[in-house]
Amino acid sequence: MAASSSKTDDTREERIPPKTPAFLSSHKCQETRSTKASKFVVESVGEHVQEVAVGDMVVPVFAAQCSECPDCLSDRSNLCSKLPNVAGLMPRDSTTRFSSASTGEPIRHFLSVSSFTEYTVVDITHVVKLDASFPLAMACLLSCGISTGVGAACKVAAVEPGSSVAVFGLGAVGLAVAQGARMRGAKRIIGVDVNPDKFDVGKRLGMTDFINPNDTGGKTVSEVIKEITGGGGADYCFECIGSTSVMAEAFQSTRMELELEEFITHEMGFKEINRAFELLTQGKSLRCIIWMDGAKEIENGV
């Protein structure tokens, strides 16, 4: 059942060119595994949909892939800018394909795929076709989590052979990062997790060293990572928890090649701020640090 166009939001209509083929792809897909995004069989398709056919095996994915916009065409991003996520609604016309059987009340979509249902309707940009021989039990792993971690290491960071990698958080995403780093030829892969039970599976997936933040003898994790890597820190750090404090620790654990001190040519008190601007406009300073209490005054020259 292909829905027709309805201009409910002029802004969205302007952002999504009307020439886009398959205005709406309508898939009624049968769920074959009850996980948050699993393997589906295409039961029907909307008008103009040529990418998949009835009977194809597909995996629904949360992030749209229009394959046309600069972000979809980039090797460094997969966040589609043409069809951004519309909370609970179909991406092209901001409507819903679900309603209550008893009351007719509209029901919103969930994460663009609504894969907790036995049947769902998704835009064509939210499915990936699978080879029919792909193992059923493994299919759901590809839609989220594993691909997130492997993609972060292989695509976004593009880990270089022989490099050192630290992974904070050894859940599915973190362990997938380790696999991706190993595939890219990383020499040292350090796993960080408060649960040492994760270390065995980490080792099987390519990790070489492990740190339990609760068992570092009083050192910070970044200090331990710098010791393991010979003093400089890891070439790449991946934070796979979603914690601001862990992100800061991961940043501290990364090998810094940026020389910031070279940019500071002057330091002076606030009362000298006009002189600081003069130096800037005259091209005589790179960066001048203004100390509000005037505690420090130096002039290095350029």
Ligand SMILES: [Zn+2]
């Ligand atoms: Zn796109």
